[in-house]
Amino acid sequence: MSERQITFEVLRYNPETDDKPWVQTYSVPCQEDWVVLDAINYIKDHLDTSLSYRWSCHMAVCGSCGMMVNGEPTLSCKAFLRDYKGSKIRVEPLSHFPIERDLVVVLDDFMGKLQSVKPYIIPKKEKPVEEGEYKQTPRQLKNFKQYTMCINCMLCYAACPQYGLNDDFIGPAALALTHRYNLDSRDGGRSQRQEVVAQHEGVWECSFVGACSEVCPKDVDPAGAIQQMKIASTVDWYLEHLMPWRAK
Amino acid sequence: MSRKPYVREVPKTTWYMRNGRYMRYMAREVTCVFLALYMAGLVIGLVRLMQGPEAWQSYLAGLSSPVAILFHLIAFGFACYHATSWFNVTPKAMRIPQGDGFVPGKTIVGAHYGLWGAASLVIIVLMGVL
Ligand code: SF4
Numbered sequence: 472m473s474e475r476q477i478t479f480e481v482l483r484y485n486p487e488t489d490d491k492p493w494v495q496t497y498s499v500p501c502q503e504d505w506v507v508l509d510a511i512n513y514i515k516d517h518l519d520t521s522l523s524y525r526w527s528c529h530m531a532v533c534g535s536c537g538m539m540v541n542g543e544p545t546l547s548c549k550a551f552l553r554d555y556k557g558s559k560i561r562v563e564p565l566s567h568f569p570i571e572r573d574l575v576v577v578l579d580d581f582m583g584k585l586q587s588v589k590p591y592i593i594p595k596k597e598k599p600v601e602e603g604e605y606k607q608t609p610r611q612l613k614n615f616k617q618y619t620m621c622i623n624c625m626l627c628y629a630a631c632p633q634y635g636l637n638d639d640f641i642g643p644a645a646l647a648l649t650h651r652y653n654l655d656s657r658d659g660g661r662s663q664r665q666e667v668v669a670q671h672e673g674v675w676e677c678s679f680v681g682a683c684s685e686v687c688p689k690d691v692d693p694a695g696a697i698q699q700m701k702i703a704s705t706v707d708w709y710l711e712h713l714m715p716w717r718a719k
Numbered sequence: 720m721s722r723k724p725y726v727r728e729v730p731k732t733t734w735y736m737r738n739g740r741y742m743r744y745m746a747r748e749v750t751c752v753f754l755a756l757y758m759a760g761l762v763i764g765l766v767r768l769m770q771g772p773e774a775w776q777s778y779l780a781g782l783s784s785p786v787a788i789l790f791h792l793i794a795f796g797f798a799c800y801h802a803t804s805w806f807n808v809t810p811k812a813m814r815i816p817q818g819d820g821f822v823p824g825k826t827i828v829g830a831h832y833g834l835w836g837a838a839s840l841v842i843i844v845l846m847g848v849l
């Protein structure tokens with residue numbers, strides 16, 4: 472197999488010794504079927520054991536290997552080197568998140584937001600196990616299935632300029648997940664989630680740039696979910712104000 | 720081990736220069752300024768109409784000046800860009816169930832173009848051009 476020498480410019484940051492991040496370059500002999508993550512693993516194994524980054528599955532399902540590759544939020548295990556022309560590739564930690572160390576970002580904010588939208592089924596009415604399962608037709612499943620594909624890779628947050636400017640914004644993935652549960656026929660928790668969704672830092676902080684959906688590796692289309700929730704929230708508002716007797 | 724996360728600041732005024740995607744978004748948003756200017760021109764026209772036939776005639780004369788024509792051409796171009804960039808994202812906001820799936824995006828976008836064409840035709844007919 473043919474080899475290609477590629478220079479990787481990697482953003483480094485060691486909280487114990489550095490005041491700010493800096494760029495280190497590595498020259499890596501790459502195989503043609505490699506992805507960016509393979510090259511980074513090569514660096515770790517052969518060139519510099521101190522490099523920190525996250526990964527796990529190497530098959531675009533765990534969502535932990537997100538990085539900025541040439542400025543674009545990317546799953547490094549899905550970024551085939553053959554798609555990158557030239558002899559240089561720049562790798563940085565995901566934009567808009569604080570850097571913990573090297574390519575590792577701080578997840579706390581995202582985790583908090585995920586929790587805040589109650590991403591689990593809140594049944595309309597609890598029923599005892601003896602009464603059997605909550606049934607769902609294939610059509611009902613289809614309504615929300617797309618939004619279940621999210622792997623929490625946070626690429627959409629790294630792409631979203633609104634989140635970059637204001638990190639109070641609940642953000643694409645958490646809102647897409649909200650939509651997923653709201654659309655689920657077994658769920659009755661929408662009004663509880665609306666407290667988060669309908670506030671300014673919820674859907675209204677989104678100005679529909681659409682970058683989230685463009686970078687999403689799982690075609691979740693968070694931008695679509697957010698616009699649909701804006702429409703639903705607007706309908707709520709009109710119902711509540713024009714037909715108060717219907718609101719409850 | 721001590722934690723000392725490093726925050727990379729996003730430039731508050733030049734953030735959209737960071738990539739082409741943001742530039743396209745800004746283009747969509749900024750082009751609406753020309754729509755607003757065009758509307759302002761229409762409002763001025765109404766005011767002139769109220770002021771009587773002479774005012775109205777001078778407004779019409781102003782409209783046929785080269786500068787006004789140039790402005791309208793530019794505004795029309797930007798208005799088309801603005802409108803079509805919105806049309807093209809409508810399927811995201813409209814997810815209409817159909818059979819086992821959803822109405823395809825192309826159909827939704829196509830319907831917008833169709834309505835636009837139909838509305839334009841009606842206006843052109845009303846104006847007596849056709
Ligand atoms: S919505 Fe897409 S980009 Fe965002 S976290 Fe989920 S899988 Fe990743």
Ligand code: FES
Pocket residue numbers: 526527528529530531532533534535536537546547548549
């Ligand atoms: S390593 Fe799991 S998504 Fe890339």
